[in-house]
Amino acid sequence: MILFTIGFTKKNAREFFTLLHRPGLKRVVDVRLNNTSQLAGFTKKGDIEFFLKEIYGLDYIHLPELAPTAEIMEAGRKGGDIDIRHL
Numbered sequence: 001m002i003l004f005t006i007g008f009t010k011k012n013a014r015e016f017f018t019l020l021h022r023p024g025l026k027r028v029v030d031v032r033l034n035n036t037s038q039l040a041g042f043t044k045k046g047d048i049e050f051f052l053k054e055i056y057g058l059d060y061i062h063l064p065e066l067a068p069t070a071e072i073m074e075a076g077r078k079g080g081d082i083d084i085r086h087l
Contacts, residue, residue, distance in 0.1 A: 004022070006019050006020070008040050008043045009040070011040070012040075013040075013042045013051075016040075016042065016043070017051065017055055017056075020052070020056060020058070021056065025056070025058060026058065026059060027058060027059040027060070027061060028048075028052055028058055028059070028060050028061075029061050029062075029063055029066070030045075030048070030060065030061065030062045030063070031063055031064065031066040031067050031068075032062075032064065032067060033064050033067045034064075035048075035062050035064075045062060048060060
């Protein structure tokens with residue numbers, strides 16, 4: 001299995017969905033804690049699930065238990081490196 005990660009912030013819908021156009025991709029796993037009130041409307045749970053299925057035939061699953069911890073998020077906001085081996 002090969003895993004890719006992409007973010008949705010600072011991307012418009014065209015940029016976001018173009019990144020997902022990959023041969024062999026079957027599923028998008030959403031690891032955000034909150035997938036219902038994002039600023040980018042196309043990434044809200046109902047919308048993203050619909051678009052992924054309609055555009056590329058992809059499955060969508062939301063697994064918030066895989067979301068980054070508050071400590072990881074804070075380190076990312078500060079622009080520092082995040083060594084997940086020590087969290």
